[in-house]
Amino acid sequence: SQKIEQNSEALNIQEGKTATLTCNYTNYSPAYLQWYRQDPGRGPVFLLLIRENEKEKRKERLKVTFDTTLKQSLFHITASQPADSATYLCAPGGDSNYQLIWGAGTKLIIKP
Amino acid sequence: GAGVSQSPSNKVTEKGKDVELRCDPISGHTALYWYRQSLGQGLEFLIYFQGNSAPDKSGLPSDRFSAERTGGSVSTLTIQRTQQEDSAVYLCASSLGPAGDYEQYFGPGTRLTVT
Numbered sequence: 001s002q003k004i005e006q007n008s009e010a011l012n013i014q015e016g017k018t019a020t021l022t023c024n025y026t027n028y029s030p031a032y033l034q035w036y037r038q039d040p041g042r043g044p045v046f047l048l049l050i051r052e053n054e055k056e057k058r059k060e061r062l063k064v065t066f067d068t069t070l071k072q073s074l075f076h077i078t079a080s081q082p083a084d085s086a087t088y089l090c091a092p093g094g095d096s097n098y099q100l101i102w103g104a105g106t107k108l109i110i111k112p
Numbered sequence: 113g114a115g116v117s118q119s120p121s122n123k124v125t126e127k128g129k130d131v132e133l134r135c136d137p138i139s140g141h142t143a144l145y146w147y148r149q150s151l152g153q154g155l156e157f158l159i160y161f162q163g164n165s166a167p168d169k170s171g172l173p174s175d176r177f178s179a180e181r182t183g184g185s186v187s188t189l190t191i192q193r194t195q196q197e198d199s200a201v202y203l204c205a206s207s208l209g210p211a212g213d214y215e216q217y218f219g220p221g222t223r224l225t226v227t
Contacts, residue, residue: 004154032212043116043203043218044155051212089154097210098143098162102154 002028004103006090012109013080021075021106023090030092033066033073034100038087047088048075080110114138116219118204124225125194133189133222137206145205145216146179146189155203161187194226 005024013019023033032051036044050057050066050073057064063076073092077084087107091100117136125131137144146158157171161181172178176194181187191198201223205216 008152034211034215041220043205043220044216045218046215049215091155091211093212094157096168097212098160098168099157100155100211100216102147102156104152104154 002026002094002101004090004092004101006088006103007106008104010107010109012111015080015082015110015112017080019077019080019084019108019110021088021090021108023073023075023092023103025071025073025092025101028095029068029071030094030101033064033090033092035064035073035075036089036091038089038105044089077108082110082112084108085110116204116206116217118202118219118222120222121220122223122225124227127196127226128193130190130192131194131224133191133202133204133224135187135189135204135206135219137185137187137204138217139185141206141208141217142184143207143209143214144181144187145207146187147203147205149201149203149221158189158202191224194224196226199224199226 003026035047038044048064061078065074087105089105090103119134142163144161147155159179160168176192179189201221203221205218207216208214
């Protein structure tokens, strides 16, 4: 069955450094992948969408890569700030064109 | 403009009771999703509505769960004869279209606790 893996342990990063989060998927090949941010007690907020024919996508301090050979997406935040502290969810597309398969998320903590 | 709203924000119910959770999507969004999120778990897909098409109910965990969307707008998720394992945060999201092209906008969720 389709499986999404994100680092279950919290990632602690010093302010100003680049944070890199990993999303691995197995047993299928999604055509696209979305990344979301979730703060405690709130619903997820969309960050980026990347398609299988795109190797890299950027938005301000955010960068996402999509390696269909490694079956992996990397999510980078450059010049990290304490306000970037949150849980980041990876969601590759499912079998249908409307479904997302959600990872459990990685908690990112940016220390001043 | 207004985002996705959900009510109630918290619901505590006794085992065996029925509950109704409400979602008001963003106006004009034809797609509506219900998810369930348990602590430390990824979002679990429950049901998907798209316009006037038949909903995809494949994620509903049992026949105690049902959902409807009236007039292509407001949606209600109903859980009958609640069990303790139903305790979770129930999230609603709306979108302009399929996930391959459009982002999902989420409500704040309803935290359901079954005692």
